[in-house]
Amino acid sequence: QQQVKQSPQSLIVQKGGISIINCAYENTAFDYFPWYQQFPGKGPALLIAIRPDVSEKKEGRFTISFNKSAKQFSLHIMDSQPGDSATYFCAASFGGNTPLVFGKGTRLSVIA
């Protein structure tokens, strides 16, 4: 049973474009939703996270949109750059300091 479903599996975006990655979750008790970025050979690094009491959070070029009723959240990367090319994972947990349940990842390629 996959508790966090992520799409698309891969994404190609032109430099300067908007990258959008979507996640859906099943367990309504989840209350912490982070996005992680992972480069080859490295561990995941936190990009941005949100809790269900807000519908949107923005940090620089990265925005999380959260829809509690639909049990969905998405990552938007504005003005995508080649350096953003990486694998992105959404995750969910019962509070931030508990085990994370990850999606399967989206491999993003930003082409010039």
Added chain:
Amino acid sequence: DTGVSQDPRHKITKRGQNVTFRCDPISEHNRLYWYRQTLGQGPEFLTYFQNEAQLEKSRLLSDRFSAERPKGSFSTLEIQRTEQGDSAMYLCASSYEGGRTDTQYFGPGTRLTVL
């Protein structure tokens, strides 16, 4: 740099051998997590600690796997009688429970290859 460190970074072993990995968390972090990541997949939770106490083990963690955090600082993950299906990246993360942030910081991982 005082991030999460893991040792070794790579380990190649033969089926049936035992292996042990070490994780050193960020120094003030009281929670430590182990995850396993296979190619093309997201990390999967294995177990986690609050100081030296093991709080939870995933059903993924067979009896061949054991983890400890004896003094509430570094942690070790041992796999006995390795199988080819154990080949994966083993990731360690740490966080501070009771602080202002919920962030789990990940180490670079130990890549295990079982021949």
